[in-house]
Amino acid sequence: MATRSTPRSTQQSSSAPRRAAVIGGNRIPFARANSTYSHASNQDMLTATLDGLVARFGLAGEQVGEVVAGAVLKHSRDFNLTRESVLGSSLAPTTPAYDVQQACGTGLEAAILVANKIALGQIDSGIAGGTDTASDAPIALNEGLRQTLLAANRAKTPVQRAKALTGLRPNQLVPSIPQNVEPRTGLSMGEHMAQTAKQWGVSREAQDEIAAASHQHLAAAYDRGFFDDLLTPFKGLTRDQNLRPDSSVEKLAKLNPVFGKGPDATMTAGNSTPLTDGAAAVLLGSDEWAAERGLPVLAHVVDAQTAAVDYVTGHEGLLMAPAYALPKLLERQGMKLQDFDLVEIHEAFASTVLCTLAAWESEEFCRDRLGLDAPIGELDRSKLNVNGSSLAAGHPFAATGGRIVASLAKALHEKGSGARGLISVCAAGGQGVMAILEAA
Amino acid sequence: MAGVYAGFVSSPIGKKLATQLGLPRPVRLRRYAADAPLVDGPVLVAGLGSAPIAARVRDLLKAQDVDVVGEVAQGTKLGAVVVDLTEAATPADLEVLRSTVAPTLRSLRPSARVVVVGRDPRDADGFAQSAVRRSLEGITRSIGKELRAGATANLVLVRDGADGGVDSTVRFLLSGRSAYVDGQVIRVGEGTPAEPADWAEPLAGKVAVVTGAARGIGASIAEVLARDGATVVCVDVPSAGEALARTANKVGGTALQLDVTAADAGRRILEHAQSRHGGLDIVVHNAGITRDKLLANMDDSRWASVLSVNLESILRMNETLLGDNGIRDGGHVVLVSSIAGIAGNRGQTNYAASKAGVIGLVDAMSTDERLRKRGITVNAVAPGFIETEMTAKVPFATREVGRLLNSLSQGGLPIDVAETIAYFGQDASAAVNGNVVRVCGQSLLGA
Numbered sequence: 001m002a003t004r005s006t007p008r009s010t011q012q013s014s015s016a017p018r019r020a021a022v023i024g025g026n027r028i029p030f031a032r033a034n035s036t037y038s039h040a041s042n043q044d045m046l047t048a049t050l051d052g053l054v055a056r057f058g059l060a061g062e063q064v065g066e067v068v069a070g071a072v073l074k075h076s077r078d079f080n081l082t083r084e085s086v087l088g089s090s091l092a093p094t095t096p097a098y099d100v101q102q103a104c105g106t107g108l109e110a111a112i113l114v115a116n117k118i119a120l121g122q123i124d125s126g127i128a129g130g131t132d133t134a135s136d137a138p139i140a141l142n143e144g145l146r147q148t149l150l151a152a153n154r155a156k157t158p159v160q161r162a163k164a165l166t167g168l169r170p171n172q173l174v175p176s177i178p179q180n181v182e183p184r185t186g187l188s189m190g191e192h193m194a195q196t197a198k199q200w201g202v203s204r205e206a207q208d209e210i211a212a213a214s215h216q217h218l219a220a221a222y223d224r225g226f227f228d229d230l231l232t233p234f235k236g237l238t239r240d241q242n243l244r245p246d247s248s249v250e251k252l253a254k255l256n257p258v259f260g261k262g263p264d265a266t267m268t269a270g271n272s273t274p275l276t277d278g279a280a281a282v283l284l285g286s287d288e289w290a291a292e293r294g295l296p297v298l299a300h301v302v303d304a305q306t307a308a309v310d311y312v313t314g315h316e317g318l319l320m321a322p323a324y325a326l327p328k329l330l331e332r333q334g335m336k337l338q339d340f341d342l343v344e345i346h347e348a349f350a351s352t353v354l355c356t357l358a359a360w361e362s363e364e365f366c367r368d369r370l371g372l373d374a375p376i377g378e379l380d381r382s383k384l385n386v387n388g389s390s391l392a393a394g395h396p397f398a399a400t401g402g403r404i405v406a407s408l409a410k411a412l413h414e415k416g417s418g419a420r421g422l423i424s425v426c427a428a429g430g431q432g433v434m435a436i437l438e439a440a
Numbered sequence: 441m442a443g444v445y446a447g448f449v450s451s452p453i454g455k456k457l458a459t460q461l462g463l464p465r466p467v468r469l470r471r472y473a474a475d476a477p478l479v480d481g482p483v484l485v486a487g488l489g490s491a492p493i494a495a496r497v498r499d500l501l502k503a504q505d506v507d508v509v510g511e512v513a514q515g516t517k518l519g520a521v522v523v524d525l526t527e528a529a530t531p532a533d534l535e536v537l538r539s540t541v542a543p544t545l546r547s548l549r550p551s552a553r554v555v556v557v558g559r560d561p562r563d564a565d566g567f568a569q570s571a572v573r574r575s576l577e578g579i580t581r582s583i584g585k586e587l588r589a590g591a592t593a594n595l596v597l598v599r600d601g602a603d604g605g606v607d608s609t610v611r612f613l614l615s616g617r618s619a620y621v622d623g624q625v626i627r628v629g630e631g632t633p634a635e636p637a638d639w640a641e642p643l644a645g646k647v648a649v650v651t652g653a654a655r656g657i658g659a660s661i662a663e664v665l666a667r668d669g670a671t672v673v674c675v676d677v678p679s680a681g682e683a684l685a686r687t688a689n690k691v692g693g694t695a696l697q698l699d700v701t702a703a704d705a706g707r708r709i710l711e712h713a714q715s716r717h718g719g720l721d722i723v724v725h726n727a728g729i730t731r732d733k734l735l736a737n738m739d740d741s742r743w744a745s746v747l748s749v750n751l752e753s754i755l756r757m758n759e760t761l762l763g764d765n766g767i768r769d770g771g772h773v774v775l776v777s778s779i780a781g782i783a784g785n786r787g788q789t790n791y792a793a794s795k796a797g798v799i800g801l802v803d804a805m806s807t808d809e810r811l812r813k814r815g816i817t818v819n820a821v822a823p824g825f826i827e828t829e830m831t832a833k834v835p836f837a838t839r840e841v842g843r844l845l846n847s848l849s850q851g852g853l854p855i856d857v858a859e860t861i862a863y864f865g866q867d868a869s870a871a872v873n874g875n876v877v878r879v880c881g882q883s884l885l886g887a
């Protein structure tokens with residue numbers, strides 16, 4: 001284990017709240033959109049994920065404190081998605097549940113919420129998760145049609161209703177399909193990222209290196225059985241469908257850019273995450289709750305931090321918020337970035353990772369934007385996303401947090417007690433969620 | 441269970457034809473149900489001389505409120521016949537068996553039981569006693585073939601001084617749990633059986649591991665062990681995880697995704713059982729595969745993979761599972777062989793090698809000094825034709841033949857194999873060691 005600048009006590013002071021334990025996790029393999037899981041709903045996937053978790057930890061018929069999960073692309077009928085999934089699962093029907101939504105930060109935020117309630121002693125155990133499907137996405141009525149129908153519904157007499165319905169127009173039959181577009185800028189996330197990448201001068205080659213490493217690391221993790229107790233197959237899929245074990249910088253170099261304009265566009269389908277379907281969940285609890293059941297404690301949730309940036313005016317890049325969350329965490333924990341044994345930076349795009357790292361290395365950014373005396377500094381790349389990340393696994397938005405928390409907790413546990421890991425997840429709306437785990 | 445043939449002979453036309461042609465008509469077998477009595481109907485218990493086992497059985501049955509009779513009354517139909525020939529010394533003594541059992545055979549209820557009890561020929565004193573003890577096996581197997589309507593006949597051989605260990609076996613054979621066990625010999629020997637607090641939950645408080653639990657026979661084993669009170673660790677390959685989770689959640693156990701051929705499989709199973717459930721009492725090595733080919737066409741990978749999963753993995757895992765810090769003293773190991781391992785099967789040299797090897801393993805382990813000292817029993821089931829996804833792959837004609845070539849004229853169900861395994865897993869069966877019980881409906885193959 002790496003030595004640290006400031007010795008930290010891993011003991012909790014008696015007045016501090018207890019730390020929530022990460023006991024384990026489960027996810028289904030992530031599928032490429034409009035493929036194997038085309039006919040699986042968010043509820044199907046979340047239920048299957050919960051059932052796999054329940055089986056792994058022997059919780060059939062048991063009540064856990066709370067199940068917290070969410071989806072980014074959500075049907076209106078799924079207003080109680082998590083509770084409905086609990087009712088369809090093998091958990092006791094008396095298990096309370098609620099939905100959360102913080103774009104791509106949903107899964108990690110759910111874990112933080114559960115961990116905090118455990119820390120406060122409000123619950124002794126909980127499951128945090130998320131699910132998303134880009135295949136079974138909600139299609140909304142055309143806004144004009146919706147307004148017309150609502151008007152007709154408000155009508156008190158048949159004549160009024162008939163009059164309201166004369167507002168119908170053929171073009172209103174074109175449905176409104178959810179788009180990966182920021183409502184306030186009209187730009188897609190990829191276009192936003194392309195701007196930031198250009199700003200930071202992130203090269204195509206560096207991005208392809210990140211992507212190739214993601215695939216190679218994920219494949220290696222599968223091969224050594226790392227996911228045997230983190231994953232339960234679903235609909236015949238036993239590995240992430242997007243994974244290309246033979247991916248290489250040379251192969252990735254052949255792809256044409258899809259985001260950004262002109263000859264210096266660098267972002268391709270290979271170094272951007274594909275649309276994916278899937279779900280993930282994490283089991284958290286107090287140490288006592290785990291011990292009573294003979295369950296392992298892989299890690300503890302040490303701290304968490306969110307941040308948001310003003311991307312609308314163009315002051316900051318859409319996906320740069322985690323860069324701002326980190327210094328607060330480091331200060332609170334008396335740590336340096338280099339103290340972490342493992343770091344997970346969600347690969348929304350390879351360039352997201354590279355821009356974030358570049359920002360932390362930049363004296364100017366750290367001084368002017370983060371108000372720091374010295375730059376946060378360089379991260380040893382051998383600690384980064386060691387078991388692959390979203391570029392290889394895929395990124396069913398709300399499922400990513402659960403995937404990372406469980407995998408990181410296990411990887412830290414393998415490193416040995418006291419090892420610390422950092423999680424960074426960027427999210428739509430210019431937000432970022434971060435958390436620190438420490439191996440038990 | 442409902443093969444094409446079975447469906448046909450239970451249709452109105454089929455029934456008529458089958459009767460006219462004297463074709464076998466499979467009946468629905470009596471199987472275990474929580475609320476069903478141990479035996480369906482009065483039990484005739486008789487024997488030769490002092491008949492010590494008969495006396496035990498009478499007590500056992502009376503305690504269960506089973507009606508025990510000494511002879512068949514006019515018009516009554518018996519649920520079972522138990523005849524104790526432990527004192528048979530010469531061939532002339534066999535007349536007692538004839539005169540006791542013969543009059544009952546037309547007065548048996550469907551799925552009735554004939555249980556013959558004798559002594560082990562290995563303990564015989566002199567030629568005549570050895571001969572007559574062995575005669576019991578021939579008689580019992582022949583009765584099995586004569587019986588109709590789901591009735592079975594089995595022989596229990598009790599070693600000298602082991603009478604106290606016979607209860608779990610008698611109960612098993614009389615009950616619906618032994619539905620598809622027919623024409624078998626079960627040996628009861630040394631060991632200190634512990635009567636369960638509640639015979640409805642004979643495995644209460646025990647921790648069991650079942651490999652290959654995602655589906656088929658393994659899933660059924662997990663269910664039966666859990667029904668009988670055990671906490672079950674369900675093991676299967678990671679790629680079968682979805683079905684494995686279903687089994688584990690159904691039985692309220694835990695799912696452990698691992699390949700039994702992995703070098704550390706034994707350690708991971710043991711760690712899981714001990715950390716999660718506090719120990720390990722019952723190990724069921726059920727995971728198995730077939731890769732059929734005529735030997736003439738057999739390649740090395742088919743050969744090796746079957747031996748690796750069905751036999752080598754068991755040897756390797758047992759080093760850890762049966763080590764000093766492994767399974768608890770008084771624990772039970774159950775292996776899954778096959779009639780192919782006894783009779784051989786065309787196209788299954790690799791499979792038969794592995795399943796015959798399993799029997800060799802039972803022989804050696806059940807007599808191993810160290811395991812004997814620790815009171816660990818080792819037994820195997822050898823399933824015949826059982827209706828699972830494995831046998832669904834068998835070509836149609838072979839499958840129909842497999843279903844019919846046995847005394848019960850039907851394939852067995854996974855639960856039939858599971859029930860036998862659960863019986864081996866009881867502490868009440870501590871004196872049942874080194875047996876290979878075929879769950880085959882008295883199949884003609886390898887008989």
Ligand SMILES: NC(=O)c1ccc[n+]([C@@H]2O[C@H](COP(=O)([O-])OP(=O)(O)OC[C@H]3O[C@@H](n4cnc5c(N)ncnc54)[C@H](O)[C@@H]3O)[C@@H](O)[C@H]2O)c1
Nearest residue numbers: 652654656657676677699700726727728778823826828830
């Ligand atoms: N079905 C029959 O008629 C019959 C007859 C005789 C013997 N058997 C034996 O009964 C046992 C169960 O058979 P079944 O019919 O239920 O078969 P099945 O194929 O339905 O189930 C076998 C299970 O074992 C699992 N398995 C295979 N290789 C494994 C490995 N390396 N690690 C962990 N799990 C593994 C499979 O995934 C599967 O879930 C086998 O040992 C088989 O040889 C079956």
